[in-house]
Amino acid sequence: MRAPPLIRFLPALVTLLAIGAPISAQDADRRVLLERAKKEGELVWYTTAGLQDSKPMADEFQKEYPFIKPSVVRAGSGVLLNKILNEARAQKVFFDVFNTNHENILPLKKRGLIGRYVSAEAKFYDEDLKDKDGYWHSAYVVPWFLGYNTRMVKKDDAPKSYADLLHPKWKGGKIALGSDNGALVLGGLIKLWGRDKAAGYFRQLAAQQPTIQAGSPSNRIQLLAAGEFPMTIAAGNTLQSFAARGAPIDWVALEPVFVQVNAIMIAAQALHPNAARLFVDFALSKKGQEMVRGFHRVPARRGVDAEPARMFQGFKRQVQDSEMLENAEATTRLYNEIFAIRQ
Numbered sequence: 001m002r003a004p005p006l007i008r009f010l011p012a013l014v015t016l017l018a019i020g021a022p023i024s025a026q027d028a029d030r031r032v033l034l035e036r037a038k039k040e041g042e043l044v045w046y047t048t049a050g051l052q053d054s055k056p057m058a059d060e061f062q063k064e065y066p067f068i069k070p071s072v073v074r075a076g077s078g079v080l081l082n083k084i085l086n087e088a089r090a091q092k093v094f095f096d097v098f099n100t101n102h103e104n105i106l107p108l109k110k111r112g113l114i115g116r117y118v119s120a121e122a123k124f125y126d127e128d129l130k131d132k133d134g135y136w137h138s139a140y141v142v143p144w145f146l147g148y149n150t151r152m153v154k155k156d157d158a159p160k161s162y163a164d165l166l167h168p169k170w171k172g173g174k175i176a177l178g179s180d181n182g183a184l185v186l187g188g189l190i191k192l193w194g195r196d197k198a199a200g201y202f203r204q205l206a207a208q209q210p211t212i213q214a215g216s217p218s219n220r221i222q223l224l225a226a227g228e229f230p231m232t233i234a235a236g237n238t239l240q241s242f243a244a245r246g247a248p249i250d251w252v253a254l255e256p257v258f259v260q261v262n263a264i265m266i267a268a269q270a271l272h273p274n275a276a277r278l279f280v281d282f283a284l285s286k287k288g289q290e291m292v293r294g295f296h297r298v299p300a301r302r303g304v305d306a307e308p309a310r311m312f313q314g315f316k317r318q319v320q321d322s323e324m325l326e327n328a329e330a331t332t333r334l335y336n337e338i339f340a341i342r343q
Contacts, residue, residue, distance in 0.1 A: 041067060045099075061282050077104055081107065096267055098265055101260065137265075140298055141260065143257050145234070146165075147249055149229075159254070183328035187327060190327070224249060233254075240311060
């Protein structure tokens with residue numbers, strides 16, 4: 001006597017339930033990645049982030065992947081770039097992952113020292129915040145704003161556009177600029193307006209007799225807080241950091257806001273390539289970007305707002321791109337010529 005149809009198929013049904021749903025190609029790739037990363041067992045991360053930021057990030061990554069031991073090598077961007085180039089000349093590769101200012105990508109890419117990897121997290125990032133060929137992703141961004149001392153400038157009186165900076169009331173040392181404004185702001189305006197119009201605007205700005213400040217942008221913001229001058233163009237996260245600590249500082253987003261990228265990338269000949277991919281994925285994940293926000297930086301990932309959100313919302317932006325970087329040296333020379341800055 002034949003069993004009813006349902007009973008005949010029960011063994012097959014039980015087998016399917018035991019096995020589970022078919023594994024997707026993405027899940028299969030992930031399993032392979034994890035197994036290979038386990039065999040590698042370590043990761044070397046070169047970073048420009050301070051140890052107060054990089055160590056917690058590395059520690060959290062290790063909690064997520066306890067079979068990988070991360071080593072953090074922290075230094076300034078120029079130091080690390082030279083370190084990588086010197087290691088390459090000696091035909092050695094020590095780093096797996098590098099995060100640094102966008103400007104350091106070109107010399108590494110030209111020498112074939114960084115590899116391609118499109119993270120699964122890349123879909124959460126706008127096109128101007130990642131490389132279309134997969135050579136880098138934005139670890140975080142640095143928008144530049146017009147910062148002002150709230151004891152010296154009322155909110156309603158603060159300039160709202162680049163043209164407003166040319167008003168006669170801001171003449172005579174009222175605006176502080178540094179050499180760091182050259183390649184970014186002038187370079188960005190050259191890209192958008194053309195060289196002649198951008199240079200003409202900056203010559204008008206020079207006629208306003210701005211204060212030219214040497215030294216670090218952070219030092220310039222300290223002087224702004226102290227009332228040495230009413231306004232400066234500077235990195236937004238640093239302005240916000242001072243404001244959050246009670247300094248009399250606020251800022252305005254002059255459009256377009258020029259944005260620098262801190263990029264994360266993988267060594268072309270990484271000793272631990274699979275661990276490196278996992279780390280990039282972690283840094284770009286929602287959890288990783290929430291940590292970035294906790295470090296008082298501006299996350300690049302959609303859905304993880306900066307603190308406050310207006311740090312990266314509500315304005316038109318121009319991200320510093322390869323064209324601006326390739327022309328940076330010539331742009332800086334023009335900037336120095338306009339403001340009679342001697343290097």
